[in-house]
Amino acid sequence: KKLGVALVGLGNYSTNQLAPALLESKNAYLAGIVTGTPSKEKLWADKYDIARAHIYNYQNFDKIISDKSIDVVYVVLPNSMHKEFVIRAAKAGKHVITEKPMGMNAAECKEMINACDKAGVKLSVGYRLQFEPNTLLIEQAGQSLPLGPINHVRSDFSFTIGNPKQWRLKKELAGGGPIMDIGIYCIQAARYATGLEPIAVRAVEYKTDPIKFNSVEETVMWQMEFPGGLISNHTTSYNMKANELFVSYQKGKARLEPAYSYANVGGILGKQRLLPHEVNQQALQIDDFIACIRDNKISKVSGAEGLQDMKIVDAMYKSMALDGKRVVV
Ligand code: NAD
Numbered sequence: 532k533k534l535g536v537a538l539v540g541l542g543n544y545s546t547n548q549l550a551p552a553l554l555e556s557k558n559a560y561l562a563g564i565v566t567g568t569p570s571k572e573k574l575w576a577d578k579y580d581i582a583r584a585h586i587y588n589y590q591n592f593d594k595i596i597s598d599k600s601i602d603v604v605y606v607v608l609p610n611s612m613h614k615e616f617v618i619r620a621a622k623a624g625k626h627v628i629t630e631k632p633m634g635m636n637a638a639e640c641k642e643m644i645n646a647c648d649k650a651g652v653k654l655s656v657g658y659r660l661q662f663e664p665n666t667l668l669i670e671q672a673g674q675s676l677p678l679g680p681i682n683h684v685r686s687d688f689s690f691t692i693g694n695p696k697q698w699r700l701k702k703e704l705a706g707g708g709p710i711m712d713i714g715i716y717c718i719q720a721a722r723y724a725t726g727l728e729p730i731a732v733r734a735v736e737y738k739t740d741p742i743k744f745n746s747v748e749e750t751v752m753w754q755m756e757f758p759g760g761l762i763s764n765h766t767t768s769y770n771m772k773a774n775e776l777f778v779s780y781q782k783g784k785a786r787l788e789p790a791y792s793y794a795n796v797g798g799i800l801g802k803q804r805l806l807p808h809e810v811n812q813q814a815l816q817i818d819d820f821i822a823c824i825r826d827n828k829i830s831k832v833s834g835a836e837g838l839q840d841m842k843i844v845d846a847m848y849k850s851m852a853l854d855g856k857r858v859v860v
Contacts, residue, residue: 534821535562535600537585537625539592539616540608541571544630548793549607550579552813558821562600565592565616592616596623602824603628605657605817609704610711611635617643621650626824628817630657632715633837635706637845640838647834655820655830656837658719662815665796665805669778669785670723678801679781681725684763686717687773688791689750695743699769708747710844714767716791718840720776721755721763724785728839728860729755729763734847735855739770753847756857 536559538545553561563585564575572586585600595601604620606613606629613629620627627647633656634640647654660666673681689709698704705711722728734753738744750768757763766773776790776798783801790796797807816832823830830836843860850858 533558533560534602534824535560535585536603536605536817537561537563537565537587537595537598537601539565539604539606539620540612541566541568541575542607545607548813549605549817550575552811552817555811555814556817556821557814558818558825559603562602563587563595563598565589565595565604593619593623595620595625602626603820606630607657609698610706611704614639614643617654618646621646621652621654624650624652626653626820628655628657628820629837631837631840632706632711632844633834633841637838637841640834640841644834644838653820653824653830654834655823655832656834657813657816658832658836659793659812659816660716660719660791660796661723661832662810662819663796663812664808664810665787665798666723666790668800668803668805669720669776669787670726672780672785672800673724673726673778676780678783678785681761681778681780683761683777683779684721684724685765685775685777686720686763686790687766687775688713688716689766689768689771689773691772692769700743700747702746705747707844707848708744708749708751709767709769710748710751710847712769713791714751714753714765714847715840715844717765717767717776718755718843720790721757721765722839724776724778725757725761725763727757727759727761729757729843731756731857731859732843732846732850733855733857734850736851744769748851751847751851753850755843 774789787798
């Protein structure tokens with residue numbers, strides 16, 4: 532039997548990626564919705580055949596505790612709302628997936644992990660790329676080292692942001708700028724490509740448009756220092772275009788471009804061409820979480836994984852405030 536998932540927040544990512552992924556999922560289906568916009572209720576109910584009893588808003592959400600059709604709550608709200616809804620879902624006895632970044636900072640992530648532990652429910656973060664086949668080859672290359680040890684990692688993820696009024700440009704809702712939104716993919720990549728945890732970071736920010744970016748950073752460049760002296764280099768920006776992971780090994784190199792898109796992730800690994808796979812990353816990610824629930828296993832992208840990234844992000848903001856001084860993670 533498939534497990535029921537309720538999506539909380541029916542914005543772009545829920546509408547265009549997660550709801551379609553739930554139609555493709557082998558282990559889960561869209562069983563309920565939680566929305567603050569009444570006009571979306573009928574639209575979604577008709578499209579996905581959801582009965583009135585499984586439709587909630589942010590106020591009555593806690594009633595989900597007695598909804599037997601819902602096994603998993605998937606939080607897809609602005610970043611500042613992740614913690615509240617993860618904790619409320621855990622208290623309602625539901626397993627939880629939250630979108631990235633897991634929380635506004637590491638302290639929030641710890642609260643979320645504790646709430647889920649206390650409630651005896653599983654928690655994971657929407658790190659879909661950890662289920663993408665070519666990304667997995669890069670991860671394996673960092674473990675079995677067919678091209679020798681890694682001597683450098685470089686990854687940039689940037690896009691040019693539109694509407695200046697959106698929540699992604701408001702610190703109180705987003706927690707920060709491109710670091711929180713897309714820089715986090717580069718942090719993830721440097722960690723999964725090397726299998727190592729950074730011990731220190733250095734980060735600097737620069738702005739060309741202080742009006743549009745009056746609340747969050749526009750562009751951040753940073754380095755992460757790993758045990759043994761390995762350095763990774765990164766740029767993330769809301770005012771550039773980039774989507775790449777590059778790994779230099781002693782005997783070759785790997786490059787994914789695009790590295791972080793929903794489709795077409797591909798490139799090279801040594802002499803091997805990594806052709807894009809036609810997979811639904813979100814369906815793979817959700818199916819893996821359902822399998823973890825069934826087999827009582829900890830997800831590869833558990834709360835601990837989200838917390839680790841936010842510890843690095845916290846250190847990056849500290850370093851930025853100190854004009855790029857080295858800050859220990
Ligand atoms: P969006 O703006 O399209 O949707 C946000 C939803 O939250 C909307 O339905 C909106 O009505 C609701 N909302 C509730 N309170 C709000 C408030 N105070 N301000 C603004 N909106 C409010 O955003 P999105 O792109 O769907 O992103 C949602 C989450 O998903 C974010 O945490 C984002 O980082 C994450 N995300 C992840 C991926 C991925 O690839 N894993 C991709 C896109 C977004």
